[in-house]
Amino acid sequence: MEYPQDMKNRLKRVEGQVRGILRMMEEDKECKEVITQLSAARAAIDRTIGYVVAKNLEHCIRAQAEKGESAEDVINEAVQMIVKSR
Structure with missing residues (x-):
């Protein structure tokens, strides 16, 4: 599967958030702000x-x-991926 750009963009935003959190820690921001x-x-x-x-x-x-095949196995695999990510 080729990953669409919008998926990559989501992760780039998360990457930016994490960098911001590290910067907050380096600047000794309040714990409550960092946790948020x-x-x-x-x-x-x-x-x-x-x-x-x-x-x-x-x-x-x-x-x-x-x-022309059933998608049941694919659906079960997707459910397992979601369960494992929690």
Whole structure:
């Protein structure tokens, strides 16, 4: 699967968030502010995981349908990926 640019852009935003958090730590910002930003970065990563799994699932289901095969195994694999990411 070729990863679309919007997926890469999501991760670049997360990368920027993490760099910002490191900068906050280097500047001795308040713990509460750092934790708030860490939580935001974690949420962004969780959303990205969901997006990547959904796009992969869509791609795989279409491929299975083109072959005339059931997509049940692909769906189960996607569910397992989501469960493991939690």
